[in-house]
Amino acid sequence: MQVNSEPTTQPAAPPSGPPRQAGPAVGPHQLSPGDAEKAAALRKMKLVALSLLIALAVVFVIAFALQKQYPWLEYVRAAAEGGMVGALADWFAVTALFKYPMGVKIPHTAIIPRRKDQIGASLGEFVETNFLSEQVVQDKLASINVSGRVGQWLSGPGGAERVAKEGAAVIRGTFKVLNDDDVQAVIESMVRKHLLTPPWGPPVGRMAERIFADGHHHQLIDLLVDRAADWVADNHETVSRLVTDRSPQWVPSFVDGLVGDKVYVEILKFTRAVQSDPQHQVRKSIDKYLTDLAQDLQYDPAMIARAESIKAQVLGDPEVRELASRTWATIKGALLAAVDDPDSELTVKFKAAVRDFGARLVGDDELAGKINAWIGDAAGYLVRTYRSDIAGVITDTVARWDADETSSKIELQVGKDLQFIRINGTVVGSLAGLAIFTVAHLAFG
Incomplete structure (x- = not known):
């Protein structure tokens, strides 16, 4: 008899006696x-x-x-x-x-x-060829109507609550993983890139020009004129005292009183005229000033430089860092408070949106068809791109055994x-x- 020269994996048993098979070796692993x-x-x-x-x-x-x-x-x-x-x-x-x-x-x-390794390789190849085929996966997904089943679950009892619960856990876990200093640094860099680095003058000027052209500023001017007229009407003594305080000492007091009354009456008449006449010269002068200001902010280098100087004074390095810190703290605190409270407005609206989406998946055939097609395409891409890697898990796992x-x-x-x-x-x-x-x-x- 020809004897294989490979090393023995088990000790030889005596050839005499009836043939017996030992039970499967469990090794050091505890059986489930x-x-x-x-x-x-x-x-x-x-x-x-x-x-x-x-x-x-x-x-x-x-x-x-x-x-x-x-x-x-x-x-x-x-x-x-x-x-x-x-x-x-x-x-x-x-x-x-x-x-x-x-x-x-x-x-x-x-x-x-x-032949353990060859068996593992053959098994991996078999799975890759027969189970990880793009057409097989897409046909299977099409037959089970993924969007319809998901829609029924989301719109049914407990579906939206489960999604909200898992979403809250993801948000809490994300906040635990994220480093506050790193997030604040990202926010600060975004503020600098998108808010501070671009010049403010031209965009502010273009926005103001559109606002002034459409006349949206007239309501603000009306408010200011109304407040000025009301103030003058309610402060007769203040106006008279201002006139008296600024008149020469040799002027008799009764003359100061007459002059003060006259000045008050004229100011009151002037403010009432501006208030009642939409075409008053003062209003036109304000319109012209604002229009010129919008043009200067866009095209006048001196005005653009002044706007940049104001921006630098208002939003220096300490202010930007403080803004980033407050922004992140506000977002983080608001989200954590919302997800921890099942009755918060965010949680309630999120659940309602999930249920509505589930109902649409069930009732809207066109939407369900699009989503099923997207899922099929995505699964096909994953199988087409990674099926060798997925099947390789079987081969590599068996090879390590x-x-x-x-x-x-x-x-x-x-x-x-x-x-x-x-x-x-x-x-x-x-x-x-x-x-x-x-x-x-x-x-x-």
Whole structure:
């Protein structure tokens, strides 16, 4: 007999005695409850198969010894002989998958331990070819109507609440991971890039020009004129005192009173005239001033420089940092408070939006079709781009397994069913032995 020169993975067992299979090695790993149940079932089936072989051996010995005295036992002997042959052949076939039979390194045995990596590669290739096909994935997604099922779940009881709960957990986790100083630095850089670096004069001038052209500033001017007229009407003594305080000391006091009254009356008449006449010269002068200011902010270098100077004074480095800090603190505090309160306006509106979206997915066939198409395209892209990497997980995982552990894992999953092969082989061998002996006896006996 030719002996394989590969190193032995298990110690050799004595060749004498009936062939027996050891249970699957569990190694240092603790079996899960499910695997422990499978291991018990596997041991039971091995015991049943071995018991049948031993029973047939006993029957064969008895029948062989007494067949001359009782000729009909020849048929029993033939059946037992065929059953033992079938049992031994199938024991060898099953055992050869997982280990060397009786420890003898016969060629083409211990298939799984020796060819573990090739099996893993073949399994990965099989999954990649037959399961990670772009068309297969897209057809499966189309058949299950993902958007419809998601829509029913979102619009049903508990769906929106679950999404809101998980979203709140994501937000809280994100805030825990984010560093406040880093976020504030990002906000500060964005403020500087988009708010401080561009000149303020031209955009402010263009915005003001549109506002003035449409007359939206007239309401503000009306408000200022109204307040000025009301102030003059309510402050007669103040106006008179201002005139008295600024007149020469040699002017008699009654003259100051007359002059003060006259000045007050004229000012009041002037403010009332401006207030009542939309086309008053003062209003036109204000319009012209504002229009010129808008033009200067856009095109006058001196005015643009003054606007930049004001910007620098108002938003210096300390102010920008403080603005970024307050902005982040406000956003963070508001979001955390909202997600922690299930009755907050943000949470309530978010749940309502989720339910509405779910209802639209169920009732709007066009929207559901678009989303299903997007999901199919996305899944197709992922499968097309990464299917080799996904299948490679199977190949790499099997390659990292120990050969004996791999054999034990596989035997644990399918070994119970394989023991039925031994039992069937015993039964079929018995029937075949009996049939062959019967035909031979009838033909040549």
